[in-house]
Amino acid sequence: MAEQNEMLKIVTPMMEHVCDHLCRFPLEIERKEDLEEVCANCQMDQYTNLILNQYDKVNDFEKTQCAYLLKELAIERAKQENMGLIGSGI
Numbered sequence: 129m130a131e132q133n134e135m136l137k138i139v140t141p142m143m144e145h146v147c148d149h150l151c152r153f154p155l156e157i158e159r160k161e162d163l164e165e166v167c168a169n170c171q172m173d174q175y176t177n178l179i180l181n182q183y184d185k186v187n188d189f190e191k192t193q194c195a196y197l198l199k200e201l202a203i204e205r206a207k208q209e210n211m212g213l214i215g216s217g218i
Contacts, residue, residue, distance in 0.1 A: 135180055135183045142175075142176075143172055146172060150159070
C-alpha cells in the first residue's frame with residue numbers, strides 16, 4: 129500500500145489541476161449542491177482509480193520473478209542449514 133501512497137502524491141495534484149483549472153462546470157454551475165452532484169458523477173475519479181490499480185498491479189513485488197526466486201533461495205538455504213552444510217564451515 130505504500131506504493132499507492134506514493135502514486136497518490138502524483139495523481140492527487142493532477143486531479144486537482146484538472147478539476148480546478150480545466151473542468152468547465154465550476155464556471156457554469158453556481159449552486160454548490162449542483163456542482164457536487166456533477167462532480168460525484170465525474171469520470172475523473174474512475175480514471176484515477178484505474179491509474180492506481182494498474183500501478184499496484186505492475187508494482188506488486190510478491191508477484192514478480194524476483195520474489196519467487198528469493199522464496200526459492202530461502203527454501204534451499206533452509207534445506208542446507210538442516211543438512212548442516214551452512215554454518216559448519218563445509
